[in-house]
Amino acid sequence: MTDDTGSDKSTSDKEAAEVGHDAVGPDASPAEFHKPGKRLTLGHIADQLGISTATVSLALRDSPLVAEDTRAKVKKTAEEIGYIYNRSAASLRTARSQIVGVAVHDILNPYFAEVFTALEDVLEEQGQMIFICNHRDDVKRQRAFINTLLQHRADGLILCPSVGTTAEEINRLVGQGVPVTLMCREVPGVWAPCVHGDDVAGAYAVTKHLIDQGHEKIGMIGGRRESSTGRDRHAGWLRALEESDLDPEKQVDVPELMTQADGRRVAPQIVASADRPSALMCFNDLVALGMMPVFRRMDVEPGPDMAITGYDDIDGAASRTPALTTVCNHADKIGRLAALTLLRQVAGERVPNKPILIEPDLRIRESSPPKGIRLGPRLVE
The missing domain is CATH 1.10.260.40 (lambda repressor-like DNA-binding domains)
Known part of the structure; x- marks a missing residue:
């Protein structure tokens, strides 16, 4: 029949x-x-x-x-x-599970929410279901998630790798035939493509902007320097300072901060610094937005008294007072390209194991004027 x-x-x-x-x-x-x-x-x-x-x-x-x-x-x-x-x-x-794993270090960061939205749009069009892991930069959590994916015969993995991830463990997956695409962070020596913004160029551009505004004391606030993103943004800051004959050793440099809570915690330390900066280049928007209200309570007005810049251009950065100068890192483009790159591998195509760089855009707004100048409205007391 x-x-x-x-x-x-x-x-x-x-x-x-x-x-x-x-x-x-x-x-x-x-x-x-x-x-x-x-x-x-x-x-x-x-x-x-x-x-x-x-x-x-x-x-x-x-x-x-x-x-x-x-x-x-x-x-x-x-x-x-x-x-x-x-x-x-x-x-x-079918030898296909229609499951793709996606792991990042901070699912609460609005930037990664934008990345996920773009990923989902592409993967769901191809009938893929997404398993999500928030590994919190704990490499053991990340490894446990990857083991679970392998047990469920997942079609592939999109990974913003945890601090401590080795090329060997990623290459072992690739060697077993598991399609892998890294995003946002690189791991040197991996046999997998990586989609991320050009963080050196973005950090250089925003630091150069502050220098062009007449600032000479420009602090670098945040970033995990064990990650490629933290290292690259720090490198861009250093390059801009050195090209302008500004000594990095005389600048405030506070690593490892990632969240708004981190920004709130460090703000009093910045204000009390003996050699207080007139401008800050923050690792991301969250750190910058965490510091701004604390500065106000300490009678230091963001913008005129302390120029502040962020990174990522998350939703809401442009609507603050003052509107935050930041670097647009194109979360939607990174998410789409990471998903498409993985799907090409799932379909059996060989993809070169090299970085796919997305050019960032500097978004100049009210929070980064020359010292003493107000570009945005004064908040009502």
Whole structure:
């Protein structure tokens, strides 16, 4: 017997049974599907509709090989009887799980929310489900997540690597045939592509802007220097200072800060510094936005009294008072390119293991004027 896909029903049912899909008799009533302990299978739907399990499986995956009305009937029957598609069994047949893992160090950072949105748009178009890990720069958490992905036969991994990630462990995955794409942070020596912004260029541009505004005491605030992003933004700051004959050793340089809480905590230290800077280049927008209200409470007005810049151009940076000068790191573009690069590998294409650099854009706003100049409105006391 054949159905509208041309599949042989008896053969397809036999194949389904081999992966644990037990068929039921043609006279089974819908009530039997709800007996305690009765596991619903593709065979139940197939027998209900008189088609093969292969057709049912294709219909549940929205395959164009199945007529649209047949797909609708299969999905309606599955919903009525409470069937949940067995993705694990499907992955055994197709060698594809339709699962992609995505791991970053700070899921609470709005920048990564923008990256995730772009990733999801691309991956969901291809029917991929996303497993998310917030590893918090704990390499053990990251490794546990990757092990879980391997157990679920994930199709690939998009990774903003934790501090402490080695090239060897990434290369081991690649050597096992697991598609891997890094984003935002590089790991030297990996056999995988990496999509990220040109952090040296972005940090150089924003520091040069502060120098052009007449500032000579420009502090660098934040960034994990064990990560490529922290090192590169610090390198861009150093390069701009040295080109203008400003001694980096005479500048305030506070590493490791990443969050608004970090910014709030360090702000009094900056104000109390014996050689207080007139401008700050912050590792990201969160650190900058955390410091600004603390400065105000200490009677130091952001902008006129302390020029402040951020990095990433997160949602809301332009609507603060003063509006924050920052570097747009194009989260949407990085997310889309990371997803597309991974999908190319999943499809079997060989992708060069080299960085894919996204050029950043400097967004000059009110928070970075020359010393003593107010560009934004004064807040009402």
